Amino acid sequence: MTKHDATFLRHFSMIIAGLMVFTVFLILFASHLYAGFTAREGADGTSPREAARIAKVDERIKPVGAVYAGETGRAAMLAAAEAARAAAASKVAYGGTLDGSVIYGNLCGACHTAGVGGAPKMEMAAWSGRISQGMETLVKHATEGFQGDAGIMPARGGNPSLTDEQIAATVQYMVDSMQ
Ligand code: HEC
Known part of the structure; x- marks a missing residue:
């Protein structure tokens, strides 16, 4: 090995080492980005805005869309009727x-x-x-x-x-x- 080769090898391995450090950095950075990204998305990949929109629609169609079955269904139905009555009463002046x-x-x-x-x-x-x-x-x-x-x-x-x-x-x- 000539002196020239030795110098080359030293520089070359320094570059390889540097690239390895950079790779590790990129991996950590990417996983950090991904963590932030998934936290902001809904569990099924819907965006927060979409999730909010769906929740709003659910709320609006609740009395029609809800399933009233069994004892819990009866309780829910009574609660819905009570809520409707309260809403109607609030349209009468001063309750x-x-x-x-x-x-x-x-x-x-x-x-x-x-x-x-x-x-x-x-x-x-x-x-x-x-x-x-x-x-x-x-x-x-x-x-x-x-x-x-x-x-x-x-x-x-x-x-x-x-x-x-x-x-x-x-x-x-x-x-x-x-x-
Ligand atoms: C924007 C002001 C105003 C408000 C609010 C108001 N009044 Fe009057 N009220 C008057 C005026 C003015 C007169 C007198 C009219 C006249 O005799 O020229 C009057 C007269 C009356 C009279 C006598 C009517 C008559 O035949 O002499 C009664 C009873 C009356 N008001 C009840 C009420 C009641 C109950 C409320 C609430 C639900 C009410 N007022 C709210 C202004 C008001």
């Missing part, structure tokens, strides 16, 4: 309460407490003339709306989802709580 004070506090009081827009305040002086018309007329005016000399009483106080019973209960509450 359908017949507590006049709640409805007054949430709606009517906005005008009637301070006398906004000519609304008669909650004082007997402002109401004795109106009360003498009779409850029926007061409730009718509150339900259908009423325009008098003082201003405009909007139909159902401006909330069309109030039921007739709720209006009647609220007018009764107003009349009862006046001094």
